[in-house]
Amino acid sequence: MIKFVHRHSEKIVGIYKGAKQLEGYADEVVTAFWAVANDYPDQWICWLEEEQVHNFNELFFLEIFHHKLIMASCAVKTSFFNKDIGYVDQFPFAVVNRSVNYPTWLMSSDMGAIHATVILKFQKNFSGFSDFQYLLNAIAKLGQHNGLFCYHAPQLAIKKATEVEYKATTKDLFSFAFQFYKKARGIILLFCFARYKKRYPLLSLISTALKRNFFNTEINFADIEVKSSKSAIDNSIDVIIPTIGRPEHLLNVLKDLKKQSLLPQKVTVVEQNPDIGSKSDFDFAAEDWPFLIQHIFTHQTGACNARNLALQEVTASWVFFCDDDNKFENNLLEKAFSKIEEYGLEVLVTAYRTKQEVLLYKNAKQWGTFGAGNAIVKKACLRNVKFDLALEYGYAEDMDFGMQLRNQGVDIIYHPEIEIVHLKAPMGGFRTKIIKPWEQTAPIPKPSPTVMTYIQKNYTVEQQRGYQLILWLKFYKSQHIKNPFKYERIMQKRWAVSERWAAKLQQNRRS
Template structure:
């Protein structure tokens, strides 16, 4: 492990194995790149000199448990990249819970680390900036897309550290430059208009300044050459329960159970929550008792329909170390669970999601990476991660319950990793014949809310103010392009009314 101590964007000393190393440059990024070439098997740690005595070195083995991890932490309330990045970033990675390990490309120069093997690949294509914070955020933003695991990690420093009294946030020139180099071109204009509309700023010079910089978005980094073998032990008993909510899909559910019964690594228990909202109805799943199954089946029958309610009921019955959140119209190979445990062991993961395509879909994402989504029908989660989370019943029969659940997990400190070579086919079977149409609370409204109140509810619950405002502007522009010029004023008035009704009903859901 090599530690680079710095202050005011200049290197002060470099330590390795309790001895000091010489360095040719006082630019932090350049020193790290040079060290990576000289010591390709070492971890490279950076630390501002004020935090030297607070480095939590005894936790570093758990933090950097495989070579494709980059982590940092800032004790300040603001990140180097300002909150205005929410105007162009739609992901869950920028609203950081700094009390837990949280997946994010937002990096800090205060304290952090990266393996030399990663920097040797990426440092050769990203110019070592004099501005160290800009360099770190660029590496993380591009690296995350290539499969680098990036975190805000409070365990890097001991709990008795004080917030550093300094302002090191990027100004508008660096912000616009960052957007130009890491996002599609249209986001530059959207950033400009968001700042103009919502903050009454007119950053024309920063916008023009950014045009002189070359985009880094298409720069290719092959991090697959870096071997991954986590030192964390996230599997002990290797036991797993399976959760399946079902309603009116008897034949499809039978195929799912057959796929589970044929697994090379069998589940201990399958928890089936069967819903039938028709009064006095009884279970139609006769094969649960009529056939023998190589696992225990816990069958719950309820007249209360709703996937959120059903999954919450099922989670209360979980007893084993891991949970497979499954669906009643899935199909998968016989070695799925075996392969899942192999991936979990290799990456030290606590929550993973798989490829989840319909039979005729073509797979687009082929890199193992930190996922911005979560699938309640194709994910595997360690049981202890579920103790403080549940499916929000406010989203029953609406949209966004998967997104909300994934964000709850992240805010508890559990990352979600996507594995493209773990495949579950989603048949998207027709809805069960006895489903009763659900009438939304707002269906009788003269002015129908837009967007859906459940979507707005999730956005308001989990996203930043800037992300929400940008969502509103983008939605407005998408709808506006379908209107004729003479109807623009009428459309604007109608859009505001629909948005206001969505806000009203989102508040009612909460």
């Protein structure tokens, strides 16, 4: 490990390899950062603010950095971007739960580490950056998009402040928006500043809008070996499947599970039929199965409730969340556990597409949502997690479940080599047409009240405002009202109606 000690991200105080101080490096932090990585490509480079040297908890280092494609920091006193980044970024990585090991590209210069082989992947593109804090966030933002796993790791610090100071200027924020998001997000940022902060930072926009954009820049980590140092895992697994009115598809899923090279211990099927007096469509005893089938029959419909019922029955160390219209190869579970062990994962989300769809994401990466029909989760991570019934029959239950996991310090990783085909059988997930009460009102709420519920639970105020503005702009071209002032008034009313319905959903959930 190389310890890279700096003062206020501006000047090198000392660079150490073990107890030995390394000489001959420039005083300027970024210049020395590149130089040290080139001279020691097989080392972890650990940066430390001068005041944090004795606050660095080295005992947890190997637990956090258990393979080379990990970058992590801990904001003890300072961070770079404040919550204004939420105007352009509504992903869960743009806001940090500082009490847990949380997936985020937001980096602090107080303390952190990255492997030198990873640093060198960015030198060609970022050699012109002179601000060390900006550079760290740039590496993490572009790196995360391409498969670098980035975290806020509170275990790195022995003592932490309750509040942090944010260092980025308005110009830094606009520069970052134009360089690491689609260019239009920089304009969105200006609109948000004008509307919500009554500020008009035109000079910041003009001075940064023409900077090079890295949004689609590819960084190839394929030559960096990933081998987690975490201990071997117990690969016992249960499967949970909600189903309603599709017996032939469910039986095909069970047959795919029957052929697995690594068999599940138990499959819990939650069959729903809203008709009182109805009976099951299945006779599981008609065929021999190499695993226990636990059948739950209920007249209460809804995938959230069904999955919650099934989760109560899990006894194995892992859970496979599976839909009743999936198709997969005979070695799905075996391959999945190979990647879980290789990366040291607690949650794995598979590639999930129809036969006609093209695979969009071709690198393993931190995932911004969750896959309730295509995920494998460690049971120990689910003790305080369940699907929110306020989101039943709507959208966002997957995203909300994912946020519950992240707020417990559990990361969600997508891997393209583990793939499930989603057949999307007729009638969708509910099989019966659900008429939601808000669909019979005027004006119809926008967004849907279930999405609004998710937003209110999980977004910062800035993320909510950014989402609202982006939604308005995207929807404008597909509707018939072209007078922008009239459109604005109507959309504000629809947003307010959505907020009222979201409040009712949450109240019904509590009652």
